[in-house]
Amino acid sequence: MNLGKTVFLIGPGFIGWNVLELLVNEGYTVSALVRRKEHAMSIHKSGALTIEGSLDDHDLIAEHSVKNDIVFHTATADHLPSVQAVLDGIKQRARDGKSTIFIHTSGTGVLDDHALGEFKGEKVYSDDKPEDIDALPDDAPHRPIDLAIVNAAKELGEKAKLAIMIPPTIYGFNPKHNRLSxxxxxxxxxxxxxxxxxxxxxxxxxxSQIHVCDLARAYIFVLHYMECTSPQELLVNPYFFCENGxxxxxxxxxxxxxxxxxxxxxxxxxxxxxxxxxxxxxxxxxxxxxxxxxxxxxxxxxxxxxxxxxxxxxxxxxxxxxxxxxxxxxxx
Incomplete structure (x- = not known):
């Protein structure tokens, strides 16, 4: 399952732009999906190839998911059609005998306890206990998309490696990008x-909380882990939280x-x-x-x-x- 270093990144915005620059600095060849020509010019200056399109462009997303060894989705936690397009591309690669790494961005909104500000919750979730995350309601925020990925991973088995990053409230500012949380x-x-x-x-x-640049580095740590681990480990636990303590x-x-x-x-x-x-x-x-x-x-x-x-x-x-x-x- 030797994978190359070609990356398709969906959503090079507040989170993804920082991830993109780290990938480029490490020698990955990155293609990024962008909506606007002005943004495409900035992303190109950061060292990536650009693909103009939207999250609703199923065939375009599937096509570039097929072409690349690694896919990041950092655009939103709640757009199922774009995630399904990635999964369709990964399944095509699997039929062609190619493996894929896919890291999707969810969020700790999935842990919503409907407190509405009225109390401090006692429950603390740890990502080394996937059973607690799996026990969350199927209709919790972000959870339907996360479940689509979990179920696809089970279907693909040894043919792909899928993970879900689950950040909390993100703060921070990169003056080069002028993007806010x-x-x-x-x-x-x-x-x-x-x-x-x-x-x-x-x-x-x-x-919990995390600075966007600490989060971006976390994606790279997860990527390197996925590059050298077995798909089975990720089938057991695809979840990664990211917080600063x-x-x-x-x-x-x-x-x-x-x-x-x-x-x-x-x-x-x-x-x-x-x-x-x-x-x-x-x-x-x-x-x-x-x-x-x-x-x-x-x-x-x-x-x-x-x-x-x-x-x-x-x-x-x-x-x-x-x-x-x-x-x-x-x-x-």
Whole structure:
């Protein structure tokens, strides 16, 4: 099962662009699916070939999944058609006697306990206990896509190696890319618009965290592990969490955002309050509670066993030094 070093990367954005540059630096030949010509030019400057298309281009995604030994999907955790296209390509390669490595990006939203900010959850999930992840409801956030991959892996058996990266809340900023994460910037923009920083419910729910550059390095560690391990090991456990050993509550997020904006004279009162449901449309709509009101506590045991360690700056140092200036620059 000797694999080459050709990579097809779907979604070279906030996460994927950082992964792409690490792959190029290690000598992999990378092709990336991009939607816009302007972005394609930037990705080309990072050393990758570009393929213009969308996540709905089944035949295009399947074609390039067939052509490449390794596939990364870092675009979204919730687009089943694009994942199915990758799996169709992998199955074609298997029929041709070729193996494939596929790393998909899910998220710890799959651990949502419907807390809606009302309590700190006690359950902590570890990726060396796949049985706990397998026991999650089939309709949990992201889980239908994860199950499609798990079931395909069982069908393919020894003919492919499939893994699922499950990051928590991602923060951080790469000034070369000018890309921001989702949750904390969303809460910050909401505060700038409405004049207060908020949280869902009481804000007591707790989540793990990771800097995007630490996460990008984690993908490379997982790739190297997959390159030298048997498909059977991944059939037993395809899951990898990625966290930096620290947790936060959503109340803490609101406090930190409120304090930072108040210090700059951008809101009158730094004290956080609960988001009224009537204003959730300025956040994540009906799924606001599931996105920023959940308990989602994870432990990346397997990555640390592979030698990976987090080394980037902490969440609030990064917010004040990197993300907040970028968010404020959007309005200029």
């Amino acid at each position: 989702s949750q904390i910037p969303f809460i910050t923009r909401f505060a700038l618009k409405h004049g207060y920083a908020g949280h869902v419910g009481k804000g007591l729910s707790v989540e 620290k947790e936060f509550s959503w109340q803490e997020v609101a406090e930190q955002v409120g304090k930072a904006l108040h210090a700059k004279g951008l809101i009158k009162d730094p004290r956080p309050v609960s988001f009224p449901e009537a204003e959730w449309d300025d956040l994540y709509g009906d799924i606001t509670g599931a996105v920023i009101g959940l308990n989602s506590r994870s432990r990346a045991v397997r990555l640390r066993q592979l030698g990976w360690t987090p080394r980037e700056k902490g969440m609030w140092e990064s917010f004040e030094q990197d993300e907040l200036p970028a968010i404020l620059a959007e309005a200029r």
